[in-house]
Amino acid sequence: MAISKSDVERLARLAHISIDPEEVDSYSSGLSRILDLIDEMNQTNTDGVPPMAHPQDIRLRLREDQATEPDLRELFQSSAPSSDRGLYLVPKVLE
Amino acid sequence: MAWESVIGLEVHVQLQTRSKIFSSAATAYGAQPNTQACAVDIALPGVLPVMNHQVALMAVKFGLATGATVNCRSIFARKNYFYPDLPKGYQISQYELPIVSGGQLAIDSGNGEKIIRITRAHLEEDAGKSLHDEFDGLSGIDLNRAGTPLLEVVSEPDLRSPLEAVTYLRKLHSLVRYLEICDGNMQEGSFRCDANVSIRPYGADTLGTRTELKNINSFRFVEKAIQQEIQRQIELIEDGGQVVQETRLYDPLADETRPMRGKEEAHDYRYFPDPDLPPLIIEQAELEKVRDTLPELPDARRERFVHQYQLTPADADQLTSDREIADFFETTADAAGGDSRSAANWINGELMARLNRDNRPIGENRITPKALGALICRINDQTISGKIAKDIFSALWEGEHDVDGIIDARGLRQISDSDALEQVIEEVLGRCVEQATQFRDGQEKVLGYLVGQVMKATKGKANPQAVNAILRQKLSP
Numbered sequence: 001m002a003i004s005k006s007d008v009e010r011l012a013r014l015a016h017i018s019i020d021p022e023e024v025d026s027y028s029s030g031l032s033r034i035l036d037l038i039d040e041m042n043q044t045n046t047d048g049v050p051p052m053a054h055p056q057d058i059r060l061r062l063r064e065d066q067a068t069e070p071d072l073r074e075l076f077q078s079s080a081p082s083s084d085r086g087l088y089l090v091p092k093v094l095e
Numbered sequence: 096m097a098w099e100s101v102i103g104l105e106v107h108v109q110l111q112t113r114s115k116i117f118s119s120a121a122t123a124y125g126a127q128p129n130t131q132a133c134a135v136d137i138a139l140p141g142v143l144p145v146m147n148h149q150v151a152l153m154a155v156k157f158g159l160a161t162g163a164t165v166n167c168r169s170i171f172a173r174k175n176y177f178y179p180d181l182p183k184g185y186q187i188s189q190y191e192l193p194i195v196s197g198g199q200l201a202i203d204s205g206n207g208e209k210i211i212r213i214t215r216a217h218l219e220e221d222a223g224k225s226l227h228d229e230f231d232g233l234s235g236i237d238l239n240r241a242g243t244p245l246l247e248v249v250s251e252p253d254l255r256s257p258l259e260a261v262t263y264l265r266k267l268h269s270l271v272r273y274l275e276i277c278d279g280n281m282q283e284g285s286f287r288c289d290a291n292v293s294i295r296p297y298g299a300d301t302l303g304t305r306t307e308l309k310n311i312n313s314f315r316f317v318e319k320a321i322q323q324e325i326q327r328q329i330e331l332i333e334d335g336g337q338v339v340q341e342t343r344l345y346d347p348l349a350d351e352t353r354p355m356r357g358k359e360e361a362h363d364y365r366y367f368p369d370p371d372l373p374p375l376i377i378e379q380a381e382l383e384k385v386r387d388t389l390p391e392l393p394d395a396r397r398e399r400f401v402h403q404y405q406l407t408p409a410d411a412d413q414l415t416s417d418r419e420i421a422d423f424f425e426t427t428a429d430a431a432g433g434d435s436r437s438a439a440n441w442i443n444g445e446l447m448a449r450l451n452r453d454n455r456p457i458g459e460n461r462i463t464p465k466a467l468g469a470l471i472c473r474i475n476d477q478t479i480s481g482k483i484a485k486d487i488f489s490a491l492w493e494g495e496h497d498v499d500g501i502i503d504a505r506g507l508r509q510i511s512d513s514d515a516l517e518q519v520i521e522e523v524l525g526r527c528v529e530q531a532t533q534f535r536d537g538q539e540k541v542l543g544y545l546v547g548q549v550m551k552a553t554k555g556k557a558n559p560q561a562v563n564a565i566l567r568q569k570l571s572p
Binding site: 014016051053054055056058059060061062063064065066067068069071072073076077082084085086087088089090091092093 | 112113114118119120121122123127128129130131132133134137139145146147148149150151170175177178179191192225226227230232233234235236237238363365368370372373374375376
């Protein structure tokens, strides 16, 4: 399966990363090679094999419902680029 | 052309836990911004989620109460999108294997019971809040809500009218409050509703293109928003246009829906299983333990009320929609010496009217079931008249609680003694000669007027049945 140039551009947009236009071709062939490998794996018969959701055979650990975290706002906001009245400030987003 | 509307609801039920779904930060509402947002919630590098056991149990409880399949193995997935109130760049949710699948709620559709299928209910974390207006050119972000546990309940598109949609929503609201998994507070966002709406010609079996109405925060607005959206789609199609699949917001002031400003490709979430979270396993034994904690559910309680207390289905329905009201009723009926119908009438009538007027939940009302029960007993043993009872009810509403004390202190005892009544009646008949003659001439209705005069003369304390009897006797030819 091939990843087209426009697929690469779209994926970059979704992931919020900028890529050099000259590199689009190499990304598209690199990503296509990964999909080729997956195509090859897809030829294995997996009838009756449950899909794997996690590579290790472990189950989720659970904790008791207790609120124990202290308020560390000041510490956290000391490394934020901008904050005011307890809020983190970011470039304006519109809904 | 006649159109049929097709509606499905997605409801975000905020689970009523002390701490968040994947961190030990508190979930209390109304805290100062970012004081309940720990390293996990703000997504500092290197942190890992640890799941809250209580959240899983609450989802199981919901699944059991709706007759759904509780999946003993469910998977958390990452839903990827960028927004400043989502610091990780993904929301932890469930996609392919949710904790609850299938299930149903029965609603009263106006002509009989109708089953609404629930597709699934999955667990996820809430995002933070963005405040756009207070800062010039900047948005303020409060991450206190980030990581709050949500159960998203998705219905099949089985609803056919705005009224059915709101009936289903109320039913679901009542259920999660009975189960004590959600406080149901819509103003605070604990119970939020998105609606998928489409229309099709009557009798068609394919679905039209749908739009999604987001974040509608009251029952009334849900009904109005869907109503407006259906109307808009009908007009659009009848004018030769086409419905575009999009997300719209309801503006209650203008009473119309508007497209949300476009988030391009926002629907490509690229879900994949979260490698930080292995499968959630629910053992059968644990499931049975949760089953043992299920309370009597609204439908069963309504049925019981109809049979045990001889109530009409409508009265029983109203009393059982809220667990606290139902409890209040049962204690009152008991205190009223088993006069359950009077208890139902007082609660569904006088008490509800006052609660609605003051917009108060029953928990914040000062009348105790014991006092209301005592009041009903005093009416039944003819100590007081129905009219006086209303005055005493007002006193109870204002915080007094001793019914017999109020009756004695204010001299409200009903006058049933015929000598005392005859005196008053003689006096009234002396004044109302004309009406008395009219009654004798066969105008039955005038009797009501005369009874009223006697009641007035005794400040409501006369026993109306006794007055009636004496009047008839005196006026008989």
